[in-house]
Amino acid sequence: LELEFRSYKEHHGSTNQQQLEAITELKLIVDRLSQQVESKQVELGAKEGNMAEQQMAIQALMEKLMDAENARRALHNTVQELKGNIRVFCRVRPAPEGVANALDVSDGTKLSLKHSSDSHNFGFDKVFDPSAGQAAVFEEVDGLVQSALDGYKVCIFAYGQTGSGKTYTMQGTPDPANWGLIPRSLSKILDTSRKMRADGWVWVLE
Known part of the structure; x- marks a missing residue:
């Protein structure tokens, strides 16, 4: 605006008429710039309003998600208790x-x-x-692994004489198809923790 004002002073004389014409033109420029500023302010305000509404909507959805997750955890634990705390x-x-x-x-x-x-x-x-595979065995304890992720204390142990298959059931072999309960449980824990990070959960594995 200052540059334009200087330009007007250079191109217009110092007579009153010329000064009035220059002032009129400057006023038009100022009015136009003011309208542009107001328009940008309205546009920015609308965007900020939309962002605030979106943030509130996201917050409300996150709260509903947490409520649903808490309900799921409670129901899951109830199901596990109905199956029996000791199996x-x-x-x-x-x-x-x-x-x-x-x-x-x-x-x-x-x-x-x-x-x-x-x-x-x-x-x-x-x-x-004898025909039951490793996956079938893990399927029966899969819910207990989820309970551990939900914060409940869980214990699974194998008992039997030497050579009865305890190590195979618990550890299995390096082949993923023959993994035992331990590697399958760890895989589920890591996979589930990655998925739940998207919902705001933070896991620390030690």
């Missing part, structure tokens, strides 16, 4: 080649041991027959 599973190892199988696991929750004419029955929350 005992039995996994039957395949019999050596050429050896007859003396165990009957067709029931799914009962193990029958037959010896001569005697039969002994043992009840469990779940019995895995």
Whole structure:
């Protein structure tokens, strides 16, 4: 504006008429610039208003998301409690080649041991027959891993005599298809923690 004013002073004489004409033109320039400033201010205000509304909407959605997540955690834990806070599973190892199988696991929750004419029955929350793979075993404890992620204390341990398959069940082999409970649980924990970071959760793994 100052440069334009100097230009007008250079191109116009010092008579009153010329000064009035210069002032009139300057006033038009000022009015035009003022309108542009007001227009930009209105535009900026609208953008700020939209941003504020969007921020409020995002905050409201985040609060709903947290409420839904808390409800999910509570319901998930209730389901786990209904299944039983203490559960005992039995996994039957395949019999050596050429050896007859003396165990009957067709029931799914009962193990029958037959010896001569005697039969002994043992009840469990779940019995895995010799054909059950590593994935089938993990599927039964997958919910407990989620409970651990939700902040609940969880313990899974294997018990059995030497050579019964404890290490294979818990650790498995390097082949992902034969991973045991430990590597599958770690994989689920890492995968879930990455996904939940997008929802604002922060995990510290030690």
